[in-house]
Amino acid sequence: MKTIKYILSSLAIAAALSSCVKDLDVTPIDPNLNTADKALTSPEAFEALLAGIYTGYGTSGYYGPGGEPSISGLDGGMSQYIRGLFHLCELSTDVYVCGWNDEGVPAVCKMQWDASTGLIYSIYSRMYFQIAHCNEFIREANATSVNLPKKDEWIAEARALRALSYYHAIDNFGNGPFADETSVVGQTPKRITRAELYKWLETELRDLIDNSALPVNPEYGHIGKSAAKMILAKLYLNAEVYTGTAQWAKCADVLKDLMDDGFSLHTTARGTTYNAYQDLFLADNDQCTDEIIFAIEQDGTDTQSYGVTNYLVFAFTGGTMDPSALGISSGWAGCRTTPEFYHKFTAADKRNLFWLDGQTEDVTDFGEFTNGYGFQKYRNMNADGTAGKAAGFVDIDFPVFRYADVLLMAAECEAHGAAVDGYAGFNQVRARAGLAPIAAPTLQEILDERARELYLELWRRQDLIRFGQFTTNAYIWQWKGGVHDGQAVEDYKNLFPIPNSDMMVNPNLEQNEGY
Numbered sequence: 001m002k003t004i005k006y007i008l009s010s011l012a013i014a015a016a017l018s019s020c021v022k023d024l025d026v027t028p029i030d031p032n033l034n035t036a037d038k039a040l041t042s043p044e045a046f047e048a049l050l051a052g053i054y055t056g057y058g059t060s061g062y063y064g065p066g067g068e069p070s071i072s073g074l075d076g077g078m079s080q081y082i083r084g085l086f087h088l089c090e091l092s093t094d095v096y097v098c099g100w101n102d103e104g105v106p107a108v109c110k111m112q113w114d115a116s117t118g119l120i121y122s123i124y125s126r127m128y129f130q131i132a133h134c135n136e137f138i139r140e141a142n143a144t145s146v147n148l149p150k151k152d153e154w155i156a157e158a159r160a161l162r163a164l165s166y167y168h169a170i171d172n173f174g175n176g177p178f179a180d181e182t183s184v185v186g187q188t189p190k191r192i193t194r195a196e197l198y199k200w201l202e203t204e205l206r207d208l209i210d211n212s213a214l215p216v217n218p219e220y221g222h223i224g225k226s227a228a229k230m231i232l233a234k235l236y237l238n239a240e241v242y243t244g245t246a247q248w249a250k251c252a253d254v255l256k257d258l259m260d261d262g263f264s265l266h267t268t269a270r271g272t273t274y275n276a277y278q279d280l281f282l283a284d285n286d287q288c289t290d291e292i293i294f295a296i297e298q299d300g301t302d303t304q305s306y307g308v309t310n311y312l313v314f315a316f317t318g319g320t321m322d323p324s325a326l327g328i329s330s331g332w333a334g335c336r337t338t339p340e341f342y343h344k345f346t347a348a349d350k351r352n353l354f355w356l357d358g359q360t361e362d363v364t365d366f367g368e369f370t371n372g373y374g375f376q377k378y379r380n381m382n383a384d385g386t387a388g389k390a391a392g393f394v395d396i397d398f399p400v401f402r403y404a405d406v407l408l409m410a411a412e413c414e415a416h417g418a419a420v421d422g423y424a425g426f427n428q429v430r431a432r433a434g435l436a437p438i439a440a441p442t443l444q445e446i447l448d449e450r451a452r453e454l455y456l457e458l459w460r461r462q463d464l465i466r467f468g469q470f471t472t473n474a475y476i477w478q479w480k481g482g483v484h485d486g487q488a489v490e491d492y493k494n495l496f497p498i499p500n501s502d503m504m505v506n507p508n509l510e511q512n513e514g515y
Contacts, residue, residue: 080307084123300390327380336372
């Protein structure tokens with residue numbers, strides 16, 4: 001993939017995209033034999049095309065983990081969408097370090113990346129591939145003469161998924177290429193600034209929430225209006241970072257709307273082996289729809305990937321850990337936490353799911369797995385204590401949005417003076433963790449609570465940026481800036497660079513400041 005226009009062109013045969021995601025299981029269509037006009041001749045074919053979008057978040061390609069990835073030239077495991085986001089949003093922070101020497105891993109972990117770092121290019125490519133796929137679905141569905149009983153609903157789903165990927169783009173890259181369903185296929189995409197993309201996303205999400213056929217109560221694994229509200233709330237939560245103007249009142253209004261959507265904290269464990277918090281990260285967490293608003297599905301037999309939650313179990317298992325106790329066959333022995341992050345937890349905190357046996361607190365050697373405490377937040381085990389379907393791949397769905405985050409965002413809005421009862425929900429989250437309430441939490445206490453509740457869920461980088469602690473010396477962790485004791489880095493690293501490979505082929509783009 002040399003430029004976005006080639007993605008757009010390739011998606012003229014996007015009917016080839018298929019899914020093995022549980023309820024979206026459909027028959028693949030050979031991309032070498034079919035073009036859109038030949039393949040998109042039935043509602044089932046359009047469903048296959050939509051299913052391919054969902055599959056793009058959960059796998060590297062459409063033919064299993066061992067098949068060709070959907071973007072040639074990229075490693076299927078390392079470039080998987082959610083795994084790529086973990087590299088940008090968690091590996092770059094205090095949450096964890098990784099001892100592998102795969103291209104880009106040490107650079108991201110030590111905040112020493114540049115515009116040629118392949119790890120950054122891979123997730124950049126994934127984001128815009130997903131956006132192009134959504135555009136093609138919307139374009140074809142709008143133009144078709146095929147009678148689609150769920151046409152409006154499916155188009156709204158594709159729009160919402162496109163908004164999700166554009167949200168990831170605005171958060172990580174800020175400025176970049178832009179195309180929608182009205183863009184000319186094959187034409188080099190224009191550049192959109194961060195402020196312009198913010199306005200587009202706000203308008204698009206408002207329309208999806210207020211005027212579209214996006215389902216209010218979607219099937220599990222499908223995106224619905226509550227998830228669209230979450231994206232909008234996240235947009236407003238970080239508005240000051242994205243545009244220079246805070247929008248705490250707007251964020252609070254969306255959160256109040258979300259609080260009326262029927263979700264709640266999952267507070268009662270479904271079995272006797274794991275607590276209620278752990279329930280949310282088990283092999284059968286698809287049963288936790290009381291709290292999980294939207295999830296990327298994984299299945300040990302039907303939806304296999306070397307990314308998503310497979311990465312969060314296998315890559316974090318090693319040393320004296322027993323893989324069978326985690327429902328897997330073996331560990332990859334890669335990822336551990338930093339001392340600074342570990343010390344945010346007390347022994348009484350039910351979210352303290354670290355592995356200490358045989359591990360040292362200090363990370364002196366990146367390549368030595370026993371340096372740094374391990375994680376056991378995600379387990380390929382069911383609530384009743386039985387293992388997932390297969391030991392080689394996990395069944396754990398990745399919770400993109402949870403209701404606990406709604407409550408913590410509301411607390412942050414209240415701390416900034418917005419009219420929302422956020423502190424009560426903040427203390428509900430603490431109560432589930434077994435911690436005492438805090439009557440009026442400070443902003444630092446809210447940030448630390450978010451760290452404990454939402455670690456390994458892709459929010460840490462943007463939280464640290466919003467609180468002015470990602471690049472600055474206001475908060476230092478081991479190996480920040482590439483030295484053992486940590487150091488501040490340049491503020492321009494609050495954004496990742498536009499990859500050189502795209503800069504060279506798209507004259508409309510401008511490199512982010514500092515790169």
